[in-house]
Amino acid sequence: MSRNQLPRIRRAYCTAFGAHSVSERTVRRWYRKYEQGDESLESEPRGRPESRVDTDTLKELVEADPSLTVRELAADLNLAHPTVHSHLRRIGKVKKLEKWVPHELTEKQELTRQQMASSVLVRNEVEPFLDRIVTCDEKWIFCDNRKRSGQWLDADARPCQVAKPNI
Numbered sequence: 001m002s003r004n005q006l007p008r009i010r011r012a013y014c015t016a017f018g019a020h021s022v023s024e025r026t027v028r029r030w031y032r033k034y035e036q037g038d039e040s041l042e043s044e045p046r047g048r049p050e051s052r053v054d055t056d057t058l059k060e061l062v063e064a065d066p067s068l069t070v071r072e073l074a075a076d077l078n079l080a081h082p083t084v085h086s087h088l089r090r091i092g093k094v095k096k097l098e099k100w101v102p103h104e105l106t107e108k109q110e111l112t113r114q115q116m117a118s119s120v121l122v123r124n125e126v127e128p129f130l131d132r133i134v135t136c137d138e139k140w141i142f143c144d145n146r147k148r149s150g151q152w153l154d155a156d157a158r159p160c161q162v163a164k165p166n167i
Contacts, residue, residue, distance in 0.1 A: 053087045066151035093152040100164040
């Protein structure tokens, strides 16, 4: 087989398998491999280069301070932030926002709340009254876009609770 036959080989291949099934460059590459003695039909191994991200270090950093941002982690590890983000996902970390609670209660307030709820339940058992109560609610909407901090946690982990700031 000579190099002059390559256009004819391509035309025959395209006639058999479709007009755009193989390019001229592909036929030339096949010919070059054949000239070098490679008659195998196996594709050469491909893939991405070996990752240079140390996942153990990344995991240690995140577990030491879950509130670090992806950009801060990327700066610490000298990596691109999309790379850090994809590796965080691979090690099972997800970004969760802190859970806001209306305010923090003291131990005395929690105990008082528990006693009041218990007394209402006991009273309802003696003389049912809850079915006679009519309630309604209002929705207050404030235009206040507070920046909430997130944490990198395991998917099944619960975010920590933070008292909601005064609006």
